[in-house]
Amino acid sequence: MIEIKELQKKFGKFEVLKNINLSCKKGECIALIGPNGCGKTTLIKSVLGMVLPDSGTIHFNGNSVLGEYLYREKIGYMPQIGRYPDNMTIGQIIEMIKKIRNSSDDLDEDLLHAFELEKMFDKQMRTLSGGTTQKVSAVLAFLFNPDVLILDEPTAGLDPLAAEVLKEKIIKEKEKGKLILITSHLLSELDDLITEIIFMQEGKVHFHQKVEELKTTTGEEKISKAIAKILKNKQNEPNH
């Protein structure tokens, strides 16, 4: 569904993405993990067309995304820190996005009800807590039934209850056969969702494996431990 080839990006002299090659398929729930500043968000933004790569290609459903915009109809994006125009209310934001999308498809308002946002429809964005803002972002990401969901740190800032609600929703969507891309550094949260892991470090893809494979090769039950083990092995490698 998403094919990334030899993607490179520099911010000034700083190389953020170094020759990234990735392939993401339908029905998978992929965790994109890595330390802070390893280029996760930049990679996501490149897929969304918000960051323009210096070289390399990104194909979505077989078509290059460069200079395109209609493919974004099929993507639901939940940013790391959802920033919205201050003096608009929740209701207005949702209404606005609906208008912009102008979509005739059925709207998926599950999260809207689950988070009970309707009660706060006329609250202005600037008065909201970080958690509530995240809820709004989540609602917007799922609203149009997109084929691909890109969630940047979805549970950060959410209270446990809301995080649980969101998780269930993600599982539900995954079962519908959608591609879900999640970045997070809290691995424990993702244990029961994900099917694949992409680990990034210093702008490179360290590894891209199925969770099952990962677990069997490392012999660990917990993903976090499995990853830790791999990292240790890799660090030791140069010494050999």
Add this chain to the structure above:
Amino acid sequence: MKYFLIIFLLFSLSLKATTIHVGKKHAIKSVKRGITLAKAGDTLIVHGGWYKEGNIIIDKKIVFLGKDLPVLDGEKKHEVLSIHADSVVVDGFKVIRSAYATITDPCGIKVYNKSHVLIQNNVLDDNFFGIYLQNSQNCIIKNNTLKAYGKEEQKLGNGIHCWKSKDILIIANRIDGHRDGIYFEFVTNSVIWRNIANNNIRYGLHFMFSNDDAYITNVFKNNGAGVAVMFTKNVKMFNNYFEENWGDSAYGLLLKEISDSYIFNNRFARNTSGIYMEGTSRIKVEKNSFESNGWGMKIQASCMENEIVNNNFLKNTFDISTNGSLVLNTFNANYWDKYEGYDLDKDGMGDVPYHPLSLFAVLTENTPSAMLLYRSFMITLLDKSEKVLPSITPDNFVDNKPLMKSLPL
């Protein structure tokens, strides 16, 4: 007894005088023939028609009357009507197409060294000079309409031209498209009243060496310059309108080398310069309105002892401008719409003196292309600071008692 005598005399005169008719339907077909037949005191009535008889000379005291506006055509070869007798009346003709010559100055109607001639209700069209009084006295020119069509100054004569005459009355004429609308040279003790001079190439009214005259309630609009008064003294200028006299060196009123005159209750509107003064002295400018001119008054440094009192200066780009720093004229109790002072003692006069000369007016006088920057924020700042601390503009160029309210003029 006296009156009786006069009436008797008039009666006996009218008995003697006869009336001669000239026209297609009358026995006498030619104007010239009619004049030959007429005796002094007779009335010659010319009926409507087109008369091409070259130069018509009136050499006796007759009443020369046009009925239904007969046309006297000079065919661009002749002076049309020449008057060589006293007390002639010319009334109701259309005089057209006089010749063009630079030495003899052929005219529509010309009076040669005579007096008490009355020229009225005529239409003069496309003549070189219109009406010309040469060395004449006690003449009246009234209700005539003059029009010419040239584009160049050299090819055009003046509308009403008076030379070396005195006691002339010029009333209610309309002059359009001549070189000068009305021209006075060595003319004294005369009055110009209720005339309209528009669209003349040079001046609406032009005075040279003509003392002790007055012009009252005239309109001068859209001429090369409205009125030029030069080398003259003791002229009274009342109630005139000077409007839209626009151009490179165009003025509502140009004063050059004149003295002891009085400019009262005139209106100067939308001229490039309202009044331009050069070598002018002892003139009083009182109760005039200067409105929407480029320059209200341009007073050259050669002017002295002039008084500018009780005038309104409204919406002019520059109220006053000058070319030097010497100020020998006085300004008093004028209304300036650019004045920003206050009146705490409520006497109707501003408590702070007003400096009507702006820095920028001085700048443009020296560097004309600086006009490009006029009204820019930069210039406004400079002007404001100059008003507070005069450094370039002469600080005695001042109205000490500026009015707070405009005068009802």
Add this chain to the structure above:
Amino acid sequence: MNRIIKIILSDIIRNKIVLAYTLILSILSWSSFALEDNSSKGLLTILNVILFTVPLVSILFATIYLYNSAEFIELLLSQPIKRRKIWLSLFFGLSTAMVFAFFIGAGIPLLVNSPDSIGFMMLLNGCLISVIFVALAFLSSILTRDKAKGIGLAIMIWLYFALLFDGMVLFLLFQLAEYPIENMMVGITAFSPIDLARIQILLHLDVSAMMGYTGAIFKDFFGTSVGLIVSFVLLSLWAIIPFFISMRKFNKKDL
């Protein structure tokens, strides 16, 4: 596009600064017209507003608004909308808002008190200046990511056109006073939109002075219909070129 413009417009119109700007303009205009029995003071006030306030408010407000809507732009970018469309919509939204504010605040009193060529010319130029400085704001906000720097740049641009440029021209004028530089001066005005607008208004406001020798040079060029068209084309270019450059940069910008 219309949907986005509508959204942006409704957001700007609710903005208190725009409301205050409109209100201040209208108080200033109405009161200066009411103060005197002739319209000259009012016209001069509005002229200064056009040459000074309108550029300042337009460029500052638009720059700040652009920085503040970085989130909004990001939000829109994650939606299926062309980049070009987003930037254009922002431009149209902001320009319309500033033109509206000027029209309601200063334009209406202008048309009521001076319904002639002067009033019309001022209105037209005020609207154009609003748009031009919004376009310059787009340029200054795209040139740097830092909000403080961007606002600083906007103020510098304004200061340059409102004051420094004229100062330089004045300096040049007196340095070269001995030479026939009139034609060159006419050319130089093309480099400042404020000057172009000012001269257009001057030709109507100070028509009598412009008919004279000093103004004749400018009257001969700007007063003709060719000059009129040329200067309006130039003014339009002043809006189009900065915006076009900013658009190209925006298309390549990483958010």
